[in-house]
Amino acid sequence: MQLTKDQIASANGNLNDHEADFNYLANKLSRSGTDVESLVKSLADFQVAVPSWALGAGGTRFGRFSFHGEPGNLEQKMDDVGILHALTQTAGAVSLHIPWDTPQDYAAVKQIANRNGIVFDAINSNTFQDQPGSKYSYKHGSLANTDEAIRAQAVQHNQEVVRIGEKLGSKSLTIWLADGTSFPGQRSFQKALAQTEKSCQEIYTALPEDWSLLIEYKPYEPNFYSTVIMDWGTSFMLANACGDRAYTLVDLGHHLPNTNIEQIVATLMAKGKLGGFHFNDSKYGDDDLTVGSIKPYALFLIFNELVYGMRHNPENPNLAWMIDASHNIKDPLEDLIQSLEAIQEAYAKALLIDQIALSEAQLNHDVVKCQEILQEAYRTDVRPLLQRARLSRGGALSPLAAYRSLKVRENLIRERGMHTVATGL
Numbered sequence: 148m149q150l151t152k153d154q155i156a157s158a159n160g161n162l163n164d165h166e167a168d169f170n171y172l173a174n175k176l177s178r179s180g181t182d183v184e185s186l187v188k189s190l191a192d193f194q195v196a197v198p199s200w201a202l203g204a205g206g207t208r209f210g211r212f213s214f215h216g217e218p219g220n221l222e223q224k225m226d227d228v229g230i231l232h233a234l235t236q237t238a239g240a241v242s243l244h245i246p247w248d249t250p251q252d253y254a255a256v257k258q259i260a261n262r263n264g265i266v267f268d269a270i271n272s273n274t275f276q277d278q279p280g281s282k283y284s285y286k287h288g289s290l291a292n293t294d295e296a297i298r299a300q301a302v303q304h305n306q307e308v309v310r311i312g313e314k315l316g317s318k319s320l321t322i323w324l325a326d327g328t329s330f331p332g333q334r335s336f337q338k339a340l341a342q343t344e345k346s347c348q349e350i351y352t353a354l355p356e357d358w359s360l361l362i363e364y365k366p367y368e369p370n371f372y373s374t375v376i377m378d379w380g381t382s383f384m385l386a387n388a389c390g391d392r393a394y395t396l397v398d399l400g401h402h403l404p405n406t407n408i409e410q411i412v413a414t415l416m417a418k419g420k421l422g423g424f425h426f427n428d429s430k431y432g433d434d435d436l437t438v439g440s441i442k443p444y445a446l447f448l449i450f451n452e453l454v455y456g457m458r459h460n461p462e463n464p465n466l467a468w469m470i471d472a473s474h475n476i477k478d479p480l481e482d483l484i485q486s487l488e489a490i491q492e493a494y495a496k497a498l499l500i501d502q503i504a505l506s507e508a509q510l511n512h513d514v515v516k517c518q519e520i521l522q523e524a525y526r527t528d529v530r531p532l533l534q535r536a537r538l539s540r541g542g543a544l545s546p547l548a549a550y551r552s553l554k555v556r557e558n559l560i561r562e563r564g565m566h567t568v569a570t571g572l
């Protein structure tokens with residue numbers, strides 16, 4: 148299934164209300180010196196990758212409830228990203244997971260991507276599960292395993308993932324390790340870290356010259372006592388041990404409660420070592436909830452640092468933005484539409500912050516003013532700007548309303564049936 152511009156235009160209907168809302172906001176922002184046109188352009192240019200594993204129903208360790216009309220293969224997943232991109236105009240990239248979504252027919256997959264205006268962003272390896280036919284088990288670790296042969300198998304898998312990514316036009320490899328321990332004394336911390344560093348270096352050394360390595364961190368889960376790459380500092384250290392094209396990747400859900408993630412972002416960007424960003428939201432841990440559903444203000448503060456870093460720290464690469472969420476009870480496509488909108492909204496609000504006034508207030512130790520400046524931006528209803536950015540590229544005025552009025556899910560069920568199951572978690 149593919150949505151045409153005509154279908155979307157017809158779902159948009161009359162744009163008079165939008166014009167009125169946009170003009171009101173544009174006038175207001177212009178009065179305070181905002182260049183509305185360039186703001187809309189920044190929003191229209193901002194693209195977030197959708198991971199290939201997020202298009203079907205997610206699950207928990209207690210169970211999984213399938214969603215009707217799920218994509219049953221990679222081609223269908225690409226079609227789903229195409230639908231998201233057609234509606235939102237912000238999902239212009241896909242992030243593949245290997246081996247869940249190893250292409251069978253590269254030409255066909257690339258053709259679907261081209262047809263939908265989608266590029267292949269960072270590609271993800273998997274050494275947290277055993278794969279059918281693999282010689283060794285990762286039960287006791289992969290890149291950090293005590294057994295050299297198992298580490299070699301994990302390194303080779305990552306190299307294979309890079310070869311797959313090269314055929315598609317990806318330029319970065321994301322590594323997330325489940326390696327760690329569930330019980331004190333289970334393993335030597337120092338040896339596990341040293342093995343991980345050596346394995347990462349082997350992967351890095353074999354990377355093509357125009358590729359980067361993104362190293363994700365997480366404090367716990369699936370291991371509950373320690374993880375080898377537990378925090379940004381460990382990831383940063385490993386990235387430095389690899390080289391210039393190795394970076395830290397921040398996943399919003401991979402922090403202990405109340406961690407100041409915006410400060411981590413600022414620190415990494417100041418050092419030119421932030422390479423990628425995974426969006427989701429959470430109340431307790433790595434909950435994988437819809438972006439912006441629980442802590443939208445924290446997301447705004449994070450975007451404030453991202454915007455600052457993108458302006459002042461050019462030594463960071465173009466960040467690999469991705470939604471890393473799980474859809475256990477919502478329609479995955481509707482959930483992703485909500486996440487994409489929340490990301491755009493936080494970005495737009497961060498772009499509205501009066502940085503000159505803020506830095507002046509900081510110098511004057513005017514704490515009250517500092518907060519007022521941030522909240523002035525945060526309280527602005529930026530949705531007409533998002534609408535204008537989408538419309539400028541042929542997207543939907545309201546992606547969610549269009550998704551429903553065009554009966555996308557009903558059509559997918561008719562095409563694919565009620566009981567297809569997507570590969571993934």
Ligand SMILES: [Mn+2]
Nearest residue numbers: 363398425471
């Ligand atoms: Mn992630």
